[in-house]
Amino acid sequence: MKVTFYGTRGSLATPGRATERYGGNTSCVLVRGEEGSALVLDAGTGIRAAGADLSRELQRVDILLTHLHMDHIQGLGFFGPLYNPRMEVHIWGPASATATLDARLSRYLSPPLFPVLLRDLPCRLELHHVPCGEIKIGPFSVVAESVCHPGPTVGYRLSDGGAVLTYIPDHEPALGARHFPEDPEWTSGWELARGADLLVHDAQYTREEYPSHLGWGHSSLHDALAFGALAGVRRLALFHHDPTRDDHSVSAAAEAAVAEARPSFSVTPAAEGESFVLPAPR
């Protein structure tokens, strides 16, 4: 599978020269499989460009939403395939205890926030609730599980038989833990990430910033590295960069955390436009 970042920023889009390297668009990752199949992870502002890059031959695309915070759905209405009547679009995401995915998404995709109603989109649209056990989408096996973040939120584990990608962009597994990380059995997201070839994981804060953002649903870089080690991943892409951070400070924060933690796996801050082909050569 080929994994391409179209949006790596957390919370708020941050365009401009200061964020050229890692990008200013909010969460969106395009995963391509065999025979041109495509999955889109989250619908942040990066999804507009992801939609434009999809093959015109494609007849079906699946969007896997982790949750419905604005930075993960803001680009949805600008995803070109939604306006193609020949296109089959499947949106997967969590319901809440009181509202369906349809009802929750319609709060955004309706006036006054957006001019086009979800039900009026020209594509053939189908909505699905997760978690719902293992699902098969084209060549991919997909597992969604609830993870620690305010409101209904899932992470995804994608496998094409040869490689595993785990995507947990908003995640605070250290919340309430006295000594993180402790027991894998009692760690949010561990099973999703176990042995992944690539883990894309929340790393919004520095260790110094984290205490003043406790419970906001995000991880420090150090906790992201510790989580990756606990799960035994092969590679970690630090994701959901804080909007206050420019390219220089994203690099500096990652380098400092890696120098201290000395992980046994490869670590890189996720950069818009960057691709990974999985599995990587061993």
Place this chain on the structure above:
Amino acid sequence: MAQQALELILTRQLASCLSVPIVLMGPTGDILFYNEPAEALIGLRFQETGPITAGDAEGRVRLTDEHGSAIPRGDRPSAIALGRQRPAHSQMWMTAADGARRQVEVTAFPLLAQAGGLLGAAVMFWERDGR
């Protein structure tokens, strides 16, 4: 080893941060976790016992009425929380693993997943003459 459901993980983390004795049970009544205040109450240390099966727990802690008669399993708050998926509260006497006998109030509530389904129960204890 499988990972526990998020709702159980968060309940355990909450319990770890509270001074109220809390026992976290799975859907069949196995004890998955108990916090430090509960350790003092039931006379065991989680670090030493780890999870305890429902059958094993029965032999370690005795729950009785004021006359010393065992409280039928189905009448206990934990059984009501798990069996009927309703909160329950009652008073009883507890003889802990270390032999200490205490009068306690017990509140149990079911843990129902976001997507529905019973995950277990949280059981909280208050010592009658304690705080």
